[in-house]
Amino acid sequence: MNNKPMIIIGAGASGLIAAVTSARAGQRVLLLEQNSKIGKKILVSGNGQCNIDNRDISTNRFHSQNPDFIKAVFKDYGFDTVKKFFTSIGLELTEGKDGKMFPMSLQAGSVVELLEYEAKRVGVEIVCDCTVTSIRKDADIFVLETSQGTKMCRKLLLASGSAAAPQLGGSSSGYAFAARLGHTLIPHHPSLVQLCSEDTWVKACAGVKVAGLAQLYANGEYIIEKKGDLLFTNYGISGLAILDLSREASTRLSHFDYCELSLDLIPNLSKEKLTSLLLGRIRKESEKPLALWLQGILNKKLVPVIIEQSKCRAKTEQELGRKDINKLVHSIKKLKLNISDTRGFRGAEVSTGGIDTSEVNPHTMESKLTSGLFFAGEILDVDGDRGGFNFHFAWVTGMRAGKLGRK
Ligand SMILES: Cc1cc2nc3c(=O)[nH]c(=O)nc-3n(C[C@H](O)[C@H](O)[C@H](O)COP(=O)(O)OP(=O)(O)OC[C@H]3O[C@@H](n4cnc5c(N)ncnc54)[C@H](O)[C@@H]3O)c2cc1C
Numbered sequence: 001m002n003n004k005p006m007i008i009i010g011a012g013a014s015g016l017i018a019a020v021t022s023a024r025a026g027q028r029v030l031l032l033e034q035n036s037k038i039g040k041k042i043l044v045s046g047n048g049q050c051n052i053d054n055r056d057i058s059t060n061r062f063h064s065q066n067p068d069f070i071k072a073v074f075k076d077y078g079f080d081t082v083k084k085f086f087t088s089i090g091l092e093l094t095e096g097k098d099g100k101m102f103p104m105s106l107q108a109g110s111v112v113e114l115l116e117y118e119a120k121r122v123g124v125e126i127v128c129d130c131t132v133t134s135i136r137k138d139a140d141i142f143v144l145e146t147s148q149g150t151k152m153c154r155k156l157l158l159a160s161g162s163a164a165a166p167q168l169g170g171s172s173s174g175y176a177f178a179a180r181l182g183h184t185l186i187p188h189h190p191s192l193v194q195l196c197s198e199d200t201w202v203k204a205c206a207g208v209k210v211a212g213l214a215q216l217y218a219n220g221e222y223i224i225e226k227k228g229d230l231l232f233t234n235y236g237i238s239g240l241a242i243l244d245l246s247r248e249a250s251t252r253l254s255h256f257d258y259c260e261l262s263l264d265l266i267p268n269l270s271k272e273k274l275t276s277l278l279l280g281r282i283r284k285e286s287e288k289p290l291a292l293w294l295q296g297i298l299n300k301k302l303v304p305v306i307i308e309q310s311k312c313r314a315k316t317e318q319e320l321g322r323k324d325i326n327k328l329v330h331s332i333k334k335l336k337l338n339i340s341d342t343r344g345f346r347g348a349e350v351s352t353g354g355i356d357t358s359e360v361n362p363h364t365m366e367s368k369l370t371s372g373l374f375f376a377g378e379i380l381d382v383d384g385d386r387g388g389f390n391f392h393f394a395w396v397t398g399m400r401a402g403k404l405g406r407k
Pocket of ligand 1: 168378
């Protein structure tokens with residue numbers, strides 16, 4: 001029994017880096033993956049370029065019920081530690097906007113292939129198409145039932161991720177295994193996810209993208225705002241600004257709160273500047289229809305919505321008065337969109353919630369409740385902002401579990 005390998009469930013970001021780190025430290029490692037390929041989420045990340053980390057790691061870019069855990073995990077494990085690891089496997093990084101880091105090849109495939117090569121080089125045994133279906137602990141031995149038979153180990157790392165993106169292997173199974181071994185699950189919700197609306201106008205605007213500002217309200221109370229792309233779709237709204245505030249929307253919606261967005265379609269012009277721009281554009285003798293006149297500043301598909309929400313009565317340019325302009329400006333800068341739901345885990349990049357981190361040692365990632373059991377990555381109650389932060393948490397917790405998880 002002494003030569004039993006450490007078993008890692010999940011060949012995603014955290015499982016792969018843990019496997020390499022652990023095998024380099026002399027531990028035998030068996031890495032089990034339910035998909036037919038390893039690293040599926042890495043492969044699609046950052047639109048195929050893999051936003052692998054962020055140069056500016058700060059704990060306020062992460063969310064958890066236990067922020068002290070994140071602080072402790074990141075001590076001595078900042079961006080430089082991750083960069084050093086990737087240099088050691090032959091992957092160079094390059095910096096994009098806002099501290100976002102990418103592989104120099106700008107190909108997510110390079111990340112997976114170099115991780116796989118290194119894992120095999122240091123002796124990690126990778127078994128794909130192997131779904132773990134149950135885990136029990138007999139004395140100090142973990143007994144795993146899998147689609148490829150029973151496996152046993154003394155050290156088990158749950159790196160099975162979250163329920164986000166089930167089409168890529170996202171699964172709640174790790175939560176169930178951890179619960180069976182005594183752990184508590186903090187409720188989980190989709191995050192970095194698109195939002196749905198039943199407002200009919202939004203469908204008519206599908207495909208329109210504007211650089212705007214979105215403010216989220218729940219039960220009429222202001223919650224948060226984000227600037228960036230707003231993309232109208234046939235189900236509701238997406239775009240970077242929406243993904244960035246989706247965590248708050250998702251949590252509120254799960255409490256049956258009523259959520260609404262107020263959209264500023266021209267955030268770079270203040271209300272006063274937009275008002276004077278519009279007033280300055282009115283030609284007194286012009287019979288130009290109002291809708292056409294508005295196309296001078298707005299996407300055509302958005303024009304009927306603005307007119308409808310503003311309740312502007314003027315039909316032509318020459319009929320426009322100061323009151324109408326005020327109404328139009330209000331509607332352009334505070335366009336209302338009711339939010340009914342998120343696109344769920346299928347549309348989500350990550351999940352909030354997960355295993356309660358107060359039950360896990362932040363230095364070794366070992367369970368405080370079940371000896372020999374370790375955790376890494378998104379299975380834990382930590383999620384990050386968009387920008388490489390989620391991978392940072394996965395790499396760092398994987399390295400900690402791999403390094404200190406050995407005998
Ligand atoms: C579309 C998309 C784009 C993203 N882009 C970025 C980005 O650019 N930057 C960033 O920082 N983050 C990004 N993320 C988030 C990032 O991918 C995750 O936070 C990260 O992959 C989490 O790593 P993990 O190891 O915890 O889990 P995962 O990478 O999800 O790995 C878990 C693995 O466990 C396997 N597994 C689960 N249950 C079982 C079981 N019972 N038996 C066997 N195997 C099992 C799964 O198949 C999976 O391969 C993106 C996510 C998505 C969905």
